[in-house]
Amino acid sequence: xxxxxxxxxxxxxxEYGIRTRVNKAPKQQFPKPLGxxxxxxxxxxxxxxxxxxEGKPKLVLAYQTGATTVxxxxxxxxxxxxxxxxxxxxxxxxxxxGGALSNMIERWTSGYVTDYIHGTKKSPIPLLxxxxxxxxxxxxxxxxxxxxxxxxx
Numbered sequence: 410x411x412x413x414x415x416x417x418x419x420x421x422x423x424e425y426g427i428r429t430r431v432n433k434a435p436k437q438q439f440p441k442p443l444g445x446x447x448x449x450x451x452x453x454x455x456x457x458x459x460x461x462x463e464g465k466p467k468l469v470l471a472y473q474t475g476a477t478t479v480x481x482x483x484x485x486x487x488x489x490x491x492x493x494x495x496x497x498x499x500x501x502x503x504x505x506x507g508g509a510l511s512n513m514i515e516r517w518t519s520g521y522v523t524d525y526i527h528g529t530k531k532s533p534i535p536l537l538x539x540x541x542x543x544x545x546x547x548x549x550x551x552x553x554x555x556x557x558x559x560x561x562x
Contacts, residue, residue: 412496413488416503417510420548424511427544428523446532452541453521459540470516477513480549481506487556497559504552508545 431451440448456463457472484502492498512522524546528537 410485410488412499413484413492413503413506416500417484417507420504420507420545421511421514424508424543424545424548427525428515431525432523440527443526446529448527448529449525450527450541452524452527453519454524454541455521466520473513473516477509480509491560492556495559495562497562498556499559501552501554501556501559504548504555506552508548508552511545511548512543 431449434451436451439451442448454460455466455469457469462469462472484506488499488502492502515522522543522545524541524543526543526547527541528534528539530538532538
């Protein structure tokens, strides 16, 4: 359980620090190159999953709160059962829970989620081209992948 809590806390702290810096910076400072394949941008996502339901803030808040609740309860249950003997499962569950909580907390406090990593046309992963996301989103995705790998080995 300590791995889950520490990992989730690390994601929350990192995401809070990055979002604070991105949101305090003047818009004219963006985009900033992050190598040739990505750039730092400042975007406020009022919707979910690619700005869907952007004009329906109550629906978005309810969806994000419900999804986060399920993710955190699932992370705790998985960590305490399957993850007892599998450290990768605990690590992945902590990453996913921390990312989900981070996005939900910002949506509750600001009404949006700040996204800031933008994949350019030169991104080697076609899915990431023209997409924008944040560290919390990466933690959710990578946490799920790591947990699945940990459960399989």
